[in-house]
Amino acid sequence: MTVFSLAWRYVWSRPLSAVLNVLLLGLGLASITFLLLVASQLERAFQRDLAGIDVVVGAKGSPMQLILSGVLHLDVAPGNVPLAAVNALKNNPLVAEVIPISLGDNFQGYRIVGTSLAYPQLYGATLADGRMWDAPMQVVLGATVARKLELRAGHSFTGSHGLGAGGHMHAENPYTVIGVLAPSGSVLDRLILTDTASIWNVHEDHDEDHGDGHEGADHTTAQPHQDREVTMALVRYTTPLAAMRFPRWINTTTAMQAAAPALEVTRLLHMLGLGTDVLRAFAAMLLLTAGLSVFIALWNAVRERRADLALLRMLGAPPAKMAALLLTEALWLGLLASALGLLLGQLFMLALAYLLGLENSLMLGGVAWPAELLVVPALALGVSLLAALLPALGAYRSNVLELLQAR
Amino acid sequence: MIKTSTLQFAYPGVAPIYFPDVDVPQGATLLLRGLSGSGKSTWLALLAALVPPRSGSLTVAGKDLTTFSRVQADAWRARNLGFLPQTLHLSAALTVAQNLGLAFWAAGIPHDPARIDAVLTALGVAELANRLPAQLSGGQAQRVALARAVLMQPQLVLADEPTASLDDDAAHEALQLLHSTAQRYGATLVIATHDARVADFFEGASGAVEGGVHTLQLPRLPNAGGRA
Numbered sequence: 001m002t003v004f005s006l007a008w009r010y011v012w013s014r015p016l017s018a019v020l021n022v023l024l025l026g027l028g029l030a031s032i033t034f035l036l037l038v039a040s041q042l043e044r045a046f047q048r049d050l051a052g053i054d055v056v057v058g059a060k061g062s063p064m065q066l067i068l069s070g071v072l073h074l075d076v077a078p079g080n081v082p083l084a085a086v087n088a089l090k091n092n093p094l095v096a097e098v099i100p101i102s103l104g105d106n107f108q109g110y111r112i113v114g115t116s117l118a119y120p121q122l123y124g125a126t127l128a129d130g131r132m133w134d135a136p137m138q139v140v141l142g143a144t145v146a147r148k149l150e151l152r153a154g155h156s157f158t159g160s161h162g163l164g165a166g167g168h169m170h171a172e173n174p175y176t177v178i179g180v181l182a183p184s185g186s187v188l189d190r191l192i193l194t195d196t197a198s199i200w201n202v203h204e205d206h207d208e209d210h211g212d213g214h215e216g217a218d219h220t221t222a223q224p225h226q227d228r229e230v231t232m233a234l235v236r237y238t239t240p241l242a243a244m245r246f247p248r249w250i251n252t253t254t255a256m257q258a259a260a261p262a263l264e265v266t267r268l269l270h271m272l273g274l275g276t277d278v279l280r281a282f283a284a285m286l287l288l289t290a291g292l293s294v295f296i297a298l299w300n301a302v303r304e305r306r307a308d309l310a311l312l313r314m315l316g317a318p319p320a321k322m323a324a325l326l327l328t329e330a331l332w333l334g335l336l337a338s339a340l341g342l343l344l345g346q347l348f349m350l351a352l353a354y355l356l357g358l359e360n361s362l363m364l365g366g367v368a369w370p371a372e373l374l375v376v377p378a379l380a381l382g383v384s385l386l387a388a389l390l391p392a393l394g395a396y397r398s399n400v401l402e403l404l405q406a407r
Numbered sequence: 408m409i410k411t412s413t414l415q416f417a418y419p420g421v422a423p424i425y426f427p428d429v430d431v432p433q434g435a436t437l438l439l440r441g442l443s444g445s446g447k448s449t450w451l452a453l454l455a456a457l458v459p460p461r462s463g464s465l466t467v468a469g470k471d472l473t474t475f476s477r478v479q480a481d482a483w484r485a486r487n488l489g490f491l492p493q494t495l496h497l498s499a500a501l502t503v504a505q506n507l508g509l510a511f512w513a514a515g516i517p518h519d520p521a522r523i524d525a526v527l528t529a530l531g532v533a534e535l536a537n538r539l540p541a542q543l544s545g546g547q548a549q550r551v552a553l554a555r556a557v558l559m560q561p562q563l564v565l566a567d568e569p570t571a572s573l574d575d576d577a578a579h580e581a582l583q584l585l586h587s588t589a590q591r592y593g594a595t596l597v598i599a600t601h602d603a604r605v606a607d608f609f610e611g612a613s614g615a616v617e618g619g620v621h622t623l624q625l626p627r628l629p630n631a632g633g634r635a
Binding site for chain 1: 448449458488500555
């Protein structure tokens with residue numbers, strides 16, 4: 001018999017109290033696990049989607065909107081910019097690469113993105129099927145899109161106007177699927193990629209046929225060829241020092257704005273952080289309550305088992321051993337609660353990922369065990385051992401004379 | 408075996424208790440008699456090396472308990488003292504065998520299931536090894552508690568009011584068992600009691616007690632009613 005097996009038996013000699021304590025502590029820890037997972041997943045997702053993009057140049061407006069629309073593909077774009085202005089960026093010695101992005105249409109809720117072949121290369125994307133486009137109106141599907149819509153190379157479809165399902169159909173300009181990307185876990189998985197020219201094709205024909213030019217801020221509108229527009233440009237610098245000069249240059253000397261994704265994402269995470277503070281406070285309260293509950297349970301255990309403890313002294317157990325017994329009981333509660341908390345937290349996370357997956361939003365999900373999760377068992381053991389300190393002291397001081405005098 | 412000389416104990420702020428001297432040989436039975444509040448518990452605590460005396464000497468098997476450190480006292484108690492409390496205090500969360508195993512754990516001695524089995528067999532309760540205390544009759548529980556007391560083959564077995572809540576037949580049976588078990592393991596038996604039946608039993612059995620039956624009669628304290 002070891003102190004561990006003995007403490008285990010004593011813990012389960014009061015099963016209701018043990019379950020209550022493990023549950024309380026476990027729920028607090030689950031909230032913390034969940035928060036840690038969301039934070040780490042979001043950060044990972046953002047990092048992946050930023051993929052070395054140093055700055056985004058687009059129409060003036062909210063810089064965060066520019067990032068959300070053009071990099072994370074969550075929001076609509078603030079407007080369009082002239083193709084000529086974007087092409088001019090290539091002449092800037094600070095610029096290593098310019099990738100145009102044209103938004104405006106979707107198929108069944110999945111965005112059709114007009115761009116260059118450099119865009120999938122930016123994410124190191126590989127083909128699972130077919131080949132990359134070499135002409136307008138050919139599309140390459142992200143892995144999620146292909147799976148959800150059950151499309152393969154050779155299929156064709158027509159896009160609809162806007163960035164959500166159910167807009168005007170561009171029936172006269174069907175797209176042909178020519179390739180499918182392998183899953184990359186990045187934003188590419190839920191995009192439909194095509195050549196920038198496809199977007200112009202669809203909307204120029206559209207305008208010629210109907211003449212009802214609907215100019216939306218989120219739309220690459222039809223223009224005479226020399227006035228062609230794109231929605232924005234993703235830019236990589238030649239040198240990190242460009243971050244000091246290039247955005248200011250764009251913002252002051254052109255009609256466009258420059259937004260740094262890293263900066264905006266940090267701002268976004270900070271804003272989300274304010275929301276998670278409430279959850280964090282809630283988790284802290286749960287932990288506090290759980291700690292109190294563990295304390296009360298162990299305190300009662302010491303009172304109930306006063307005679308047992310005194311008898312152990314009579315059997316030769318040193319006081320430190322009695323204290324160790326109590327602390328080990330707390331240790332078991334903490335360990336069980338850690339396991340429960342981590343499990344529940346991961347389940348919450350999977351549920352969230354499932355829901356977000358359905359809404360085709362940010363890529364979250366998969367079971368991840370970031371190192372930050374070590375905080376959870378540390379907290380559990382900290383709280384339970386702290387709660388056990390006074391009861392352990394009580395056990396340490398158990399008075400054998402009381403046992404002898406119990407008449 | 409047990410030898411005391413001018414033993415004194417004092418609780419803080421209370422007049423000291425003076426204990427009569429005793430000198431009991433190995434294997435004998437010592438009846439510790441006295442009214443409630445005469446200091447029986449205190450004398451037992453002194454004999455168990457749980458508290459140090461104010462003055463005087465107390466030797467058990469040649470060892471002077473008054474010189475022990477707390478650590479030495481715990482170690483000595485684990486190996487040399489068996490204790491049968493008045494209320495048996497079997498741990499309700501543990502089976503009979505585990506309750507005995509607790510003694511090994513408390514003493515810091517490697518667990519020895521064979522010894523547990525042997526002692527339970529000697530006391531005729533081997534088949535109860537996997538029961539919980541709540542599933543035992545009063546007599547069975549007493550045998551288990553006695554098994555725990557003699558598990559380490561101690562030189563000394565202390566029994567605190569072993570007959571207090573028993574009727575005459577049960578008391579006789581309990582004393583018979585206590586006596587024969589102590590004899591079997593060669594332990595010196597110390598019984599704290601104010602029950603006249605205990606003295607009667609051992610007067611009748613004195614011929615069979617190696618080392619004889621001795622009595623330590625504690626006088627009534629002048630301040631009886633205070634702490635005992």
